[in-house]
Amino acid sequence: MFDFEQFPVYRKSEFYYAEVLKIIANPLIDKNQKDQLKRASLSIVLNIAEGAGKYSKNDKKNFYVVAKGSVNECVAMMRILKLENNISEEDFQKNYADLLEIAKMLSALINTMIKR
Secondary structure (H helix, E strand, O other): OOHHHHOHHHHHHHHHHHHHHHHOOOOOOOHHHHHHHHHHHHHHHHHHHHHHOOOOHHHHHHHHHHHHHHHHHHHHHHHHHHHOOOOOHHHHHHHHHHHHHHHHHHHHHHHHHOOO
């Protein structure tokens, strides 16, 4: 087993990606928005995995920071889908809560990489 597979933030991000795949199955969502949300949510997962494989704290931190930026991108996309009535309030709230939890987990991970 690879180290990152044991990270709670990785598992949560993978779960979130699976949720995104369900959301973008909605035929009313614009193709470009589907693509953007899929790439941003996948970026979270992939950057956590890649960061875990780096040896220096700075390298690890940089990948976790990129993953956190992708979380913010997903939040913005969810808000846009909600504005356009392409996602229910219930689905929005659930996804927002998941993204908030992932962001907090990534922040904690990033903070462990900062030299003191």
